[in-house]
Amino acid sequence: MSFWIVNTLNGLSLAMVLFVLSAGLTLVFGLMQIINMAHGSFYLLGGYIALSVIQASGSFLAGLVTACVAVMLLGAGIQRLMLQRLHKQELPQSLLTLGLLFIIADVAFWLWGGNAQLVPKPAVLEGAMTILGVGYPVYRVAIIGMGLFVAVLLWLLLERTRVGALVRAGMDDEEMVRAMGINIPLIFTGMFAFGAGLAALGGVLGGPLLGMFPGADFEVALLAFVVVTVGGLGSVRGAFLGSLLVGLVDNFGAAWFPQFSLFTVIVPMVIVLAIRPTGLAGRA
Amino acid sequence: MRSLRSVALAVVLTTCACGAALAQTPAQPPIRIGILTELSGPLGPSGAGQRDGFLLFLKKNGNRLGGRVVETIIEDTGNDPQTTITKAKKLAESDRVDLLMGPLSSANGAAVRNYLIAQKLPTLLEATVDEIGDGKYIFRTSFSGNADSYLQGYLPGKAGFRKAIVVAPNFNAGQTGADYFERGFVAAGGKVVQRILPRLGTPDYGSVVGQFSAEADVGIIFMAGGDAIRFVKAFADYGKKLPLYGFTATVDETLLPAQGKAALGFTGAGFYFSTIDSPVNRQFVADYQAAYKQNPAWFSAGGYIAAQAIDAALMRTGGKVDDREAMVTALRGVRLVTPAGSFAFDENHNPIQPRYVMQVREVNGVIQPVILGVIPEFKPVAEPPTLPAGLVLPR
Numbered sequence: 001m002s003f004w005i006v007n008t009l010n011g012l013s014l015a016m017v018l019f020v021l022s023a024g025l026t027l028v029f030g031l032m033q034i035i036n037m038a039h040g041s042f043y044l045l046g047g048y049i050a051l052s053v054i055q056a057s058g059s060f061l062a063g064l065v066t067a068c069v070a071v072m073l074l075g076a077g078i079q080r081l082m083l084q085r086l087h088k089q090e091l092p093q094s095l096l097t098l099g100l101l102f103i104i105a106d107v108a109f110w111l112w113g114g115n116a117q118l119v120p121k122p123a124v125l126e127g128a129m130t131i132l133g134v135g136y137p138v139y140r141v142a143i144i145g146m147g148l149f150v151a152v153l154l155w156l157l158l159e160r161t162r163v164g165a166l167v168r169a170g171m172d173d174e175e176m177v178r179a180m181g182i183n184i185p186l187i188f189t190g191m192f193a194f195g196a197g198l199a200a201l202g203g204v205l206g207g208p209l210l211g212m213f214p215g216a217d218f219e220v221a222l223l224a225f226v227v228v229t230v231g232g233l234g235s236v237r238g239a240f241l242g243s244l245l246v247g248l249v250d251n252f253g254a255a256w257f258p259q260f261s262l263f264t265v266i267v268p269m270v271i272v273l274a275i276r277p278t279g280l281a282g283r284a
Numbered sequence: 285m286r287s288l289r290s291v292a293l294a295v296v297l298t299t300c301a302c303g304a305a306l307a308q309t310p311a312q313p314p315i316r317i318g319i320l321t322e323l324s325g326p327l328g329p330s331g332a333g334q335r336d337g338f339l340l341f342l343k344k345n346g347n348r349l350g351g352r353v354v355e356t357i358i359e360d361t362g363n364d365p366q367t368t369i370t371k372a373k374k375l376a377e378s379d380r381v382d383l384l385m386g387p388l389s390s391a392n393g394a395a396v397r398n399y400l401i402a403q404k405l406p407t408l409l410e411a412t413v414d415e416i417g418d419g420k421y422i423f424r425t426s427f428s429g430n431a432d433s434y435l436q437g438y439l440p441g442k443a444g445f446r447k448a449i450v451v452a453p454n455f456n457a458g459q460t461g462a463d464y465f466e467r468g469f470v471a472a473g474g475k476v477v478q479r480i481l482p483r484l485g486t487p488d489y490g491s492v493v494g495q496f497s498a499e500a501d502v503g504i505i506f507m508a509g510g511d512a513i514r515f516v517k518a519f520a521d522y523g524k525k526l527p528l529y530g531f532t533a534t535v536d537e538t539l540l541p542a543q544g545k546a547a548l549g550f551t552g553a554g555f556y557f558s559t560i561d562s563p564v565n566r567q568f569v570a571d572y573q574a575a576y577k578q579n580p581a582w583f584s585a586g587g588y589i590a591a592q593a594i595d596a597a598l599m600r601t602g603g604k605v606d607d608r609e610a611m612v613t614a615l616r617g618v619r620l621v622t623p624a625g626s627f628a629f630d631e632n633h634n635p636i637q638p639r640y641v642m643q644v645r646e647v648n649g650v651i652q653p654v655i656l657g658v659i660p661e662f663k664p665v666a667e668p669p670t671l672p673a674g675l676v677l678p679r
Contacts (some may be wrong), residue, residue, distance in 0.1 A: 006490075011491075013490070115541075135522060179415040210487050211510055249489075255494065
């Protein structure tokens with residue numbers, strides 16, 4: 001019984017980190033058709049910036065806010081100065097972000113070095129608690145809570161606000177939104193920055209769990225792409241379902257067949273795509 | 285540093301039959317030494333330490349080994365076996381290096397060994413899987429995996445533990461590590477009740493720790509790099525009380541700052557720790573600290589020893605590297621005093637050097653490996669070792 005409780009909770013906590021990370025990826029794709037290869041880099045930068053700020057100030061919250069704001073500004077700059085020039089050119093856009101992935105990885109290596117580091121947890125979330133008679137880390141429970149909170153917030157933002165309505169309209173028919181006199185380039189920049197900020201948040205939340213090290217950007221980006229593909233490109237609901245699937249499968253896979261752990265993530269993706277080529281919640 | 289040089293020189297002189305070997309001819313071209321190891325990827329920091337240890341000795345020695353000026357050509361394996369072979373071919377055939385310091389990763393070492401042997405290129409590497417050695421052209425300046433894993437499994441058995449969980453990453457070094465942990469533990473009277481081989485690069489070790497059997501009384505762990513940090517932290521997060529033994533790279537000194545208190549209590553044995561109390565090592569640590577602003581770990585010592593061994597061998601050949609057979613013979617005969625203690629190669633070209641039994645403890649607020657005992661001349665064979673008298677293994 002404890003096996004099921006622990007692995008389910010583990011799966012959920014990994015799923016929530018993946019959700020926060022891949023929500024940004026899927027929104028940016030849905031609105032702008034940009035496959036952002038550098039999304040993992042925003043995760044890495046978020047984690048590293050938080051690490052430095054927490055070490056300097058001792059406050060997790062300060063690290064979290066600084067990291068998200070800094071990466072959002074970077075994202076806005078990248079969109080405004082580079083990607084906007086390549087509007088609607090999907091391949092050049094992807095290649096540009098791929099180049100950014102390598103540059104940011106090298107800059108991060110230069111600034112933070114090659115040794116793996118863990119983002120410190122907030123002191124109140126250290127240690128273990130008892131859930132249904134099983135000892136379980138408090139921080140992971142907090143991550144599950146944070147992930148659900150972000151999910152609700154995103155849903156409210158997209159479904160219940162004017163900005164959300166504009167974004168959804170932009171996803172469906174960009175030309176029409178433009179013709180109605182809406183400043184769509186501003187929405188694009190804002191959404192790209194928002195997506196980058198979500199990736200940074202993923203880095204801060206996942207940092208104490210998964211660690212920051214050269215190559216972490218590739219590792220999480222791979223999982224995020226699986227999540228987004230399984231869930232359906234452009235759908236936040238899909239990213240949520242995909243994250244749950246990948247997080248749980250990865251954990252039970254690692255528990256039952258540790259030697260095949262990457263295989264156990266890819267196989268469900270293949271099966272989902274074979275049955276529903278648009279993903280779990282994707283639109284045709 | 286002067287003391288280290290004079291000690292090394294004295295050792296070389298006493299073992300070197302021909303004094304004339306020290307004669308130098310000034311107009312010789314530099315010796316070309318290739319450095320091919322992991323400079324990126326999960327083992328990047330470790331491979332960089334190996335390179336830095338080598339370069340530190342070279343710098344201290346006025347950029348000369350055995351009296352000859354040295355030119356180094358540094359290449360990164362990218363932690364990819366195919367790239368390793370390509371880079372080895374470049375170094376051997378295009379750069380025409382005379383000697384090679386080879387990879388730290390056993391996966392890459394295994395990939396490139398046949399090529400190096402065919403090229404008859406004298407190579408000093410750190411990759412630990414025994415089968416990589418050939419007893420001819422390939423020398424190891426770290427340790428042989430089988431014997432060390434055996435010892436690391438033997439220790440918890442001797443400490444009185446009876447039921448072990450073995451955890452190791454699923455690649456050649458990890459698999460053989462798990463096998464020899466088990467042999468050592470069984471030889472000391474224990475039984476392995478659970479064996480987990482996760483993928484190297486597993487993002488979240490929660491699922492590994494979460495399935496630990498409640499029956500076990502000790503964990504024997506083989507981890508390295510970023511995986512080691514994630515594993516040790518995950519283990520502490522779950523509030524597990526299981527004592528941990530195992531491969532000391534799991535808690536090496538580049539990782540301890542990130543692991544912090546989570547690493548406390550880990551016990552194992554290895555050939556090098558920065559806390560070894562000897563004049564040679566104190567000097568080495570001070571020099572390394574001055575040059576690279578961190579403590580040397582075992583892979584740094586291995587790189588330093590490789591440079592020392594080449595230096596001593598070149599003294600014996602009179603600075604000649606063209607005759608590869610003579611170079612190999614000279615390397616085989618070196619006797620060194622290194623930061624890790626006395627050093628010689630056995631017939632398989634594995635090092636015979638001390639093993640230090642250690643536990644991670646907090647001393648004066650610094651989390652560090654504390655040495656509990658020394659096995660003075662550890663032979664690299666997987667059989668029950670003679671443990672130091674009076675050694676108290678933590679329970």
